[in-house]
Amino acid sequence: MSAKARPTYSAIAKAAGVSEATVSRVLNNDERVNPERTAAVMKAVEELGYRRHRAATALASGRTGLIAVVIDDDLSVFSDPFWGTVTSGISRVLMENHLQTVLMVTSVNSVDGPVAHYLEGREVDGAIFFQLHKDALVRKLAKQGLPIVITGSPHTDTDLYFVDTDNFGGGYAATKHLMSRGCKKVAIITGDIETTAGHQRLDGYNQVYREFGRVPNKSLIRQGDYSYESGQVQMEHLLAEHPDVDAVFACNDLMALGAIAAIEAAGKSVPDDVAVIGFDDSVSSRTSRPQLSTIRQDITALGEAAAELMIAQLNGEPVESRIMPVELVLRESA
Amino acid sequence: MSAKARPTYSAIAKAAGVSEATVSRVLNNDERVNPERTAAVMKAVEELGYRRHRAATALASGRTGLIAVVIDDDLSVFSDPFWGTVTSGISRVLMENHLQTVLMVTSVNSVDGPVAHYLEGREVDGAIFFQLHKDALVRKLAKQGLPIVITGSPHTDTDLYFVDTDNFGGGYAATKHLMSRGCKKVAIITGDIETTAGHQRLDGYNQVYREFGRVPNKSLIRQGDYSYESGQVQMEHLLAEHPDVDAVFACNDLMALGAIAAIEAAGKSVPDDVAVIGFDDSVSSRTSRPQLSTIRQDITALGEAAAELMIAQLNGEPVESRIMPVELVLRESA
DNA sequence: TATCATTGTGAAATCGGTTTCACGCCTCGG
DNA sequence: CCGAGGCGTGAAACCGATTTCACAATGATA
Structure with missing residues (x-):
């Protein structure tokens, strides 16, 4: 009574009365196989409880079945x-x-670090990057033909595929709501303006002012760091x-909460004296x-879209790169 | 000018004037190789820029170099x-x-789901589980010899290795502080009492009462759900x-915030009328x-410990399983 | 009817390492 | 001086799939 060893092609081929090559064809959906043999192979696969051996497949075909998700931990974004x-x-x-998803939380900035080696070594079939700050490594990998998707907009104009939140639309919707509510002096506290996301939210804010035929006072635009x-x-x-400022759009919720604390400390009330809108829910x-x-x-949809692009x-x-829609959620602060 | 192909053992063996077997020995730190040959191989490896081919290694040795981290998404814990x-x-x-870390966010409760198949298929060298609710699958895998570490205490008494926070110590420290502060009627809002963590925090609470020679009123122990x-x-x-309740230990911060809201809504102040301590920071x-x-x-240390056990x-x-220490952080609420 | 494509199939090579096994050499004990 | 034992080494088998290539059978074409 030996322990049931894992069945291999050889076992299936024998059971189905075909060659291993045919087994491979069936399991890889090669059309040209006789239906009867296909059925025989399927039956054998079923009965023997066959399961692919990932490493063997990877070695023979070059496809590892792994996608890396690379997170720059300089920002400790993962917390x-x-x-x-x-x-x-x-x-x-x-x-x-x-x-399968291979998670790499690491400093990605080096074009020659361990992550770079890993990705260049073709140990994965593709890579999804989060929140890029430098894209030298990504460009290099892309040039080598590694499929890549960026979550968040790429740093520079580029031909890389990406999925991103509609930052512009979010900034626009928030500001528009504040204006429509009757607020006259709407300020913004931006995040890191170096990032595309930060910039786009500000652009949305400016666009509303433009549509109202106004220009925001420079000093109503304050730079925060999230x-x-x-x-x-x-x-x-x-x-x-x-x-007399009567509204603030803070580019994330954390800053919005900080702003509310400051407003209340100044003896004013939210939203009656100053309305506040954050970002992130x-x-x-x-x-x-x-x-x-x-x-x-x-x-979640953002992640799903990234995976679908991959x-x-x-x-x-x-x-095609995708921009995911956002939604204004009205609670008490505005 | 062909693109520089990835060097293999064959290239190194040739360059170093040894057999492929010897190359393998050197690269796997086999002691018995003549130092001179070792040096020659190292030199060739260096010069040719050799890098291991993960799939080939996995196929030949059975070691994949991958560790699964399995997260039960029924709880959407990952958010x-x-x-x-x-x-x-x-x-x-x-x-x-x-x-490398292979991330699997999925429902783990099935002993026969895709995750189970994946893990049983030996596609990883080990698995680290988060927040187990049913451990049937884990026990099955452990029996098959798959190295396993559980983050958070296992559901039942068991010989599985785990790392966990000192839940008992946390409950103890929080309650002790409240008592020492002079509070007479210290309540607790527990989390899911079915989980080991929830139970241990409550045990810590009870222990303090015991040490003070008192028994907590049953109705001071309220069950929440985090x-x-x-x-x-x-x-x-x-x-x-x-x-006249004058203190509450809530088993996580979220419930503590809810409690504070209720206390203030009742016209009382925190911490003067009722002191509150949460859990999680x-x-x-x-x-x-x-x-x-x-x-x-x-x-982070908890994660590192889990990896080290693996x-x-x-x-x-x-x-040896590890219990990680906690620390009481005093701010304004107690 | 002879010839050329086309189609389905299996044998065998291949992917890139690891491991077993046997062999030659050296040392040591009797 | 001979045999046993140990050590370092390379040849070759092996891991489990994929893919190339050759070949036979079939159908189409002239």
């Missing part, structure tokens, strides 16, 4: 639930397509310079008081 | 920054040991039944007002 959620969307779609503290201090500056936007109005993005590339199908 | 942080700790340590809302309603019940614990006193765990198992070294 942000945002990335966890994106990743789970990616993972789900990949798994449905019989691909932290609670920066929201707080920038709001303090705003209140000092513009005591994070958990704290629901638990804060007042509850925060914010821009919601379907984060799969399309692998299949040689036409691929 | 909790906690798990992202743990994962990044795991990933870092594994990568240092030339192992959600903001549950913290809120349980606190309302507490205030109704015990108008989440971001919102710092941004809430009043800032939340809480129990901090070193989450590596020890792979190396056949002695392995």
Whole structure:
């Protein structure tokens, strides 16, 4: 009674009375196999409980069945639930397509680091990058023919495929709502303006002003860094310079919460004196008081889209970058 | 000018004037190779820029160089920054040991689902599980000899290796602080009592009462479910039944925030009328007002410990489950 | 009817390492 | 001086799939 060893092609071929080559053809959906033999192989596969040996397939075919998800940890982005959620969307779609997700949390900036070696070594079939800051490595890999998808907009204009949130639309919707609400002096606390996302949200803000035939006062545009503290201090500056400011669009929820703290510390109330809108629809936007109005993005869908772009590339199908829609969620703060 | 093809053993063997077997020995640190040949091989490896072909190694040796991290998505735990942080700790340590992290966000409860097939197929060298609810699959895999580490305590008493936060110690420290502060009527809002973690925190709470020679009133022990809302309603019940309750230990920050909302809604103040301590040291614990006193765990360290246990198992070294220390962080709420 | 394509199939080579096995050489004990 | 034992080494088998290539059978064409 030997332990049931894992069946291989050889066993299936024997059981089905065909050659191993035919087994391979059937299992890879080669059309040209006689239906009867196909059926025989399928039956044998079923009965023996055959399962592909990934390593053997990888060696012979060059396809590893693995997709890397590369996260730049210089930003410790992974402690942000945002990335966890994106990743789970990616993972789900990949798994449905019989691909596995290899997670690499690391500093990606080096064109010659361990990650670079790993990816260049063709140990994965493709790579999905998060939040790129330098794209030298990515360009290099792309040139070598490695399928790539970027989550978040690429740093520069480029021909790389990407999926991103509609940052412009979010900035536009938030600002438009504040204006339509009757606010006269709408400020913005931006995030890192170096990033495309940061810039696009600001562009949306400016666009609303333009449509209203106005130009925002330069000093209504304050640069934060996505932290609670920066929201707080920038709001303090705003209140000092513009005591009559009556609305703020903060480019993420954390800064919005900081801003609210500053507003209330100044003895004013939200939203009556100053309306506030954040961005992200994070958990704290629901638990804060007042509850925060914010821009919601379907984060899981973003991940799923990234995975779909990757799969399309692998299949040689036409691929197009995607911008995912956002939604204004109105709660108490605006 | 052909593109420089990836060098293989054959190239190195030729360059170093030895056989492929010897190359393999050198690269796998086989002691018995003549130092001169070792040097020659190393030199050739260096000069040709050789890099191992993962699939070939996997096929021949059976070691894939991959460790699965399995996350039960029934709980959508991955949108909790906690798990992202743990994962990044795991990933870092594994990568240092030339192992890659394969992420599987999925429903693990089935002993016969795709995850089960994947893991049973030996496509990874080991698996790290998060937040187990049913351990049938894990036990089955362990029986098959797959190295396993559980992050969070296993469901039942077991011989499986695990790493966990000192839940008991956290519950103890929080409650002890509240008592020492002079609070007479310290309540607890527990999380899911079915989980080991939930139970252990409660045990810590009970232990303090015991040490003070007291027994907590049954109705001071309220069961929540880790959600903001549950913290809120349980606190309302507490205030109704015990108008003189003067402290609450909530088993996570979210419930603590809900409790604070309920306390303030009842016209009482935190911490003067009722002191509150949470658990997790989440971001919102710092941004809430009043800032939340809480129990901090070193989450990255937890992940690193999990990875280390895995590596020890792979190396056949002695392995011991680990309980990671926690720290009481005092802010404004207690 | 003779010839050329086309189609389905299996034998065998291949992917790039690891591991077994046998052999030659050297040392040591009797 | 002979045989046993140990050590370093290379040839070759092996891991489990994929893919090339040759060949036989069939159908189409002239």
